[in-house]
Amino acid sequence: MDPKKSKDRPFYELPENVQASSRIIQDARTSLRTVVTKRPFTPRDEKRTLFPASTARNPESRPASAFSLNSRHFDGSDSRPVSGAKLSPLDHFPEGSDVRARAEIKCFQTPRAPTAAEIENAILAPKPPADPNRPLSRKGSRQKLYNATSVDGGGESTTSLRPRSGSSDGRLHQDQGSPDADVPRRVSSGPKERTLLPEERGMADGKEAAPRVSSSMGVSSPPRTGGSHDGEQRVGSGSSRKSSSAGKSRSGSAGKRDSIDVGDDNFFTDKVAPLIEAMSALGKNRDNEKLGELAEELYTVLDTNKKLTKSYKQRSSILKAIFKLLDVEEPRVMLKLARLILAFKVGGNNLLNVCKLVFKVSRNEKNDQEFLEGNVLDLLIETIQSSDHVASCEALIYCVGAVKFLTGNPTILKRLAKKECIETLAGLMHNIEKTNRDNGRVSDQFGHILVQLCAALRNLADVGSGRERFLQTGVIESLSHLLDAYPNDCDLVLYISRIFSKVTLHTDCCTVLANEHSCYKSFIHLLNRHVNKEDVVVRVCFVLGNITAKNDDARRRLFQETNAMPTLLSVLKTFHNLESQKRSKPENVTTNGRHNNNDGDGAVNTIDDVLIKVIRVIANLSINDSVGPIIASHVECVQLLLAILDSKDIGSSEELILNTVATINNLSYYTTKTSAITAHQNTVAQVLLKLVMTDNMEAMLEASRVFGNLTRQRTVRDLLSRQKVDEIMITLLDSGNRELVFIACGVLINFMADEDKRPLLKKEGGIKKLTEVLRDFGREDWQLGSVVCKVLCNYSTKITSTNSCFGEAEAQDLVDVLVEYLDRETALEASLKDEVDEDLKDYLCETWEADFCPVASQLLKRIEIHQSCFEPLEAPG
Template sequence: MSLLLKRRSRSETRPIESTEKAKPTEAEAEKPQDRKLEKHTHATRKPHASEQNLNKLGLMPSGLGMGRRKTSAELISEAKMFLGEGPGPAVPLLATGGARLVSTRRPITPRESGRVLYGKVALAGRPPSAFSMRYLQNEKPMTPRQLPALSGSGPATPMPTRNGALLCQSSTETLIELLKQHSGLKDCSDETVQHINGILQELYARVRKQERGCKRGFILGGLYGLVECSSPRVLLAVARVVLALRVTGSNLTGACKLIFKVARNEQHDGLFHEHDVLELLIDGLGHASPLDEPEACIYAYGCIRFLTASSAQDRDDALNRNWIGGDDKPPSEDNQPATLAVAKPAPVCPRKLTGQQTLVSRLARHGAVELMILHLQMLNEAGATKKLQGPPLHTLYQLSAAMRALADVSQQQQRLQLQLACPHLIRAAEVSMGELEVQANVVRTLSVLSEDTDCCETLHNYAARIGLLLGPSCAGGQCSERLLAVLSRLGYMLGNILAKHESARIQYFHNDVAMEYLLNVLEQLNERTSSSVSLLDAQIKLIRVVANMSVNPEVGAALGNVRSLGAVLLEILKKTSGALERKKTPEQQELLHATLGALHNLCFYQDKQPAVQPLAVGSLQSLIDDLSATLAKVLSSCPTSATKVELARVLGNLTRNERARRCFCGAGGLPLMVQQLTKQAAGQDYELRTCAIGVLVNLLGDGEQRGPFLQLRGAELLSLLLRGSLEQEDWFLANIVCQALWNLLIDGQCAANLCQSGSILDEVSDLLADYLDEDRLQSGDNDENDDDENPERDGDLEENDREAETEPDALWEDFALVATDLLERIQNNFDRQQLSQSQSQSQSQSQQSVPHADNDDDKDVFIEEM
């Protein structure tokens, strides 16, 4: 009792915060944490095991002092810190109010084996990928053709040699005549290629100097015979001269086709780094209209797409910035709490990536992005008055694909301000409604842009408008593979937006039409009997929309009473868990985890709903009983540890509801949780152990569950868990175990039975008394400081060290508050038991012999957040 008096006297000297102030705002709560973290950062002592885990997260809690026992909400909110590894992946997954964000992979787009303009896409009236360019000379000349003036005297200019020594001295007419000597040439030697290339370079230089005075028709006629040459250098040189002439119409189209022909082969990419052909191409497109000269735009944007897009098959996986995958393997002892890891980017060829970035930088500097946005606006304006079809529609297809390729590279290092294109791409997706191939390409571009912070900042203002695109997608009732791809990417884009912006969650939920479309699509996908990868992927992405939307307290509370949403999630939970029992696939596993993530967030708010309001048919609130029983069934047959953790998280939120606790225990939930904890008592799955204890705290809040828990030898289990956590100096886990023991000992009959047996409570009392000894804690810290290999420290560090040595571990302080109250309750129970035996003749006196130290000590404790 001396230790209790010592701890209690110190508690009375600390300021006690009022209950009303127990829940500060998020901004206020961060300030004392930051001050405490800054204070501990300079200390060089080795932190305890549990403190090390929090330090890895960069989220070391401040502790609330010894003035009061921390609420369950504050305790379990700290548990969420253990659910990730490092500040990068873990922090974005956390949200206020016990809800958390759900991540997923980027939808995988099948790659074509080579560079093709359309691939397997079948668009009506599409231009051919193979073409003839024998009409370069067909454009009428701007000026009348004139014969070259001949000098009346003097010798004629000698013909230049093949080495090109006299090319600069030759007239333009002479250069054209030299080119005509190679008319119709296809295969040629390197020497011939070099000779022709020299002539074309000289001709290009003259055209650039005399843009207005050159004879365009005459020059184009000389270039006519070289368009069938097999040499890519010659073709690019011809295209440069043609573009330098500022041609339009069919000649501009021919030049774009020449460049496209070279760009189709990935081995020719290096040629585009040797000269300014890309800049000339952008200049040429600047004089073209996607409505009047669509074919030129098609091949030009196809060329840009080829040159800036990677051909690596795993590029989509390498850019999954929004995906955090679960790891079924047990974590190492050095990093017990972490079971989530970021999928590391696959290595990309540095040379290839550098080449792409160089080309993208050149395009950006020359205004390619601004030109693409301008063409996009022109197509949208035309589509607003008349449905796009034919070549303009194909231009939109290639333009959006080129913009997607730019976005892929820009997310590495480039800054192209592609966020300016986001509103126009959304309008393009609306304009192309009914043209699935084109709309799919536009939505693919938007989904990639949604991964970028700046683009997502722009897109979040259009969240509800993007949601409206879901409606017509399933209007026909049947979902093709292409339609599923559109739904998947719309869901991925919305999930990214709702994961980052609070206003977008509220905006989307309050748009009744968008919400109705989302529910309709979820229902239709759930009714399909097939389990194709495309269908599962679309379901994953759309359920993630619900999960990330429900992070907002207002939205999450209201979604609990939305028609059919609970029924859809419950049906997916049953179907997916049953399918995983038969055959485990990654897609089924991810769908199950996404569904559990959505249920986790929705269940958090359901105990706050008034019971008098009418419940919508198929809503989550109307299916609490079925959901509790289903979770118990799935948990009993679940083979993987990662899925068990997700189930325990859902149960941690759901069992705060009294009806849910009753139904869960009625389905055998209490023995199931004891079984899981018995397996994990000495296991390595820290996350599952922590979540399961949190569920147990809630279940023991009901008096009728305490007796069965004792029959299941639950008290011995809690004692074992407490010893293990204290021996590892895991003050956080010990804190939760003490909460469970507190709820158990509230029951007088249970306390009396445990006092009679004596051994369990004696062991718990000894453990608590031992680890509540501050001298023992400080001596351990001093021993660790003695082992420091770097004794040389400046004055500021030494002062911080002395402060750290005199100040107890913050997590230990939080544990000490709960443990002190628990130890006092155990002592009171022992005293009450002794008085009851010594004064058995006066039962009424024995009940009043030991007054309660605190009027709040007999209150149940529930886990507020899981």
């Protein structure tokens, strides 16, 4: 290399064989940076509704948020205890039919009263034949012949029914071997309709019937079991059973069951029936306060004695009595009655209606306090856990919907979290996801549940332990899969994006989501599909900005996703055009384009918010060293960014402008031949000039960072010099803002490369200001001290005399500071004496030795060489 050429090379220029085209910018802290923004504002729902007011769901296919509900909607037949066997009706064929008759006969273990549904069927049934012993028949039905089972004290013995040999009319007769072969018997759906056997007649005539407890609500004492009833038949007829199984049953399990039944009878008669009778009377008198107290007492009695089970024999009677009280309008009483129904774990239509009942109460915030009493919250969670999401889909919609409403109350929210509500909802979500996967398609009905579920999780994400629970239960991964499965469900997409916008504020959640490779495709697909929905787009872009803020692998994956960059630019262009249209109609901005942000510090334009989030994603992507140059070469991207800067004012769109400038700074970092920033560098500089002239310190800082990159080109330096930007940078040395001073020094380094621009530094007092910066900030920030020395080194490249170059007083002050700071003991002792952090101590030592000393030594040596006209310095004493 030519020594003369090397000597004339400006300080900021590195040898050609050294690859560090942006080293000055890096040293001046203008390296690539992620962009920070606020989480999108989530408005609080004014009304508690099943679906958002903006839902696109078809009203005819979605469950209703408002409905009428009373006692008539509850079905008594569904409250039958599980121990009772439902008797299937026998069909009848006319005598002489050529069709072979078959009947499936099931015997009751416990006789029961006919239900309302059965009475209705009996009314609609065809007229029975004259022969009372002939079974009923319906047109077009067929009969089947099976064994009829008769329970005997816990054991089983069978007597077969079949057509008489040689008979062609299909009449049914009992087997000749049966003890009751000669006694015709009519089987029907209720004990009152059954023809009594001789033993039963004898029992009815010769024995006193068991006592019954009656009330105005028709509640009776429990009927006798099949075992005890059968035993009484045999005693009355004088017959006995020789089988060992029957004997064992009578002496063992049957006797035990009989003793339990007697205890249940006494408990019901003494404890339960009086309460139900009193509740019935109060229900008629509309005494809601007392009715609520009795409902609470009934629950306590049943729960204490462990009778709130599906196997309790009087469950059916109690539920029927409660159903008749549900016309009450008092929410407190309704909730206490619903509590009893839920505790009995009803199913089918009754489960649906009790969930609707709870949903109805939870819709009013004034009723929230009622859910804090008792264990209603536990029962709701248990219902979600135990209900089949396929068979009880609609019931779960309302049950989870009620939980969604309740999570809006901070007190209830914390309590639900402690009761593992997140784990319960996560389990339901996993089950739905598995069912969809097994079926090979998604269910729209499940979508209704998922909307309620995700809305509840959105609130639960704010709980202190919410994030950890989300990670432990795999909620984040499942939500990502749901986005892929339900991309057309706007409500579901909105709630999931709201959840992600909360949890991705934390690095651990960002990492989990970034590792879900399918999420990138899902997010890009959602942006394409819902580009006109601001609330969805702003959150999806915010989430993408979060996961690309610290994860370089996420940046690469997102950029490599098909149509990723075109989609982001399409969103940017769409909303920029929309803003331009609204700007032409200013009356629309106030009514349609603004809302209060979540910090309550002013108004934020919703379109601006979308633009901020999209630009942030582009800024974060450009940090990747392979992605950044490609984006910087994208002409449309650069033009859109410049158009936004040109059309916006720092006073009304501060965050948007700052983020846009930060993105341009990242792109200006790459000085490739195809860079659109380099191709339009003069235009970029012109647009940024207005920011340097403002009183906004942040705007000046961001614009100066870009100038630090752009001023590497002589044409840009000439343009900015004509606009007195170099003079502004000298003025900024007095700002007192260390970061702004740092950036100003970085720009001045480049300006001092031009000989014609150097005199301005001395003229504007820049030498003295730089020396003061070195004295004030040097010991605390050796990097800043380094860039100060670089400015002075570039300035003094053509030095012949220290006095003429710096000024006599200025040169002496500068030498004093440099001598002091280049002495290790003097410089570092002052820097480290008040510092306790060992890592920071190591950092200060490294930056002093690596950054400051080489440049400061070169500057001091240059000053001393050209200091011949100075008086010799006295040696220190």
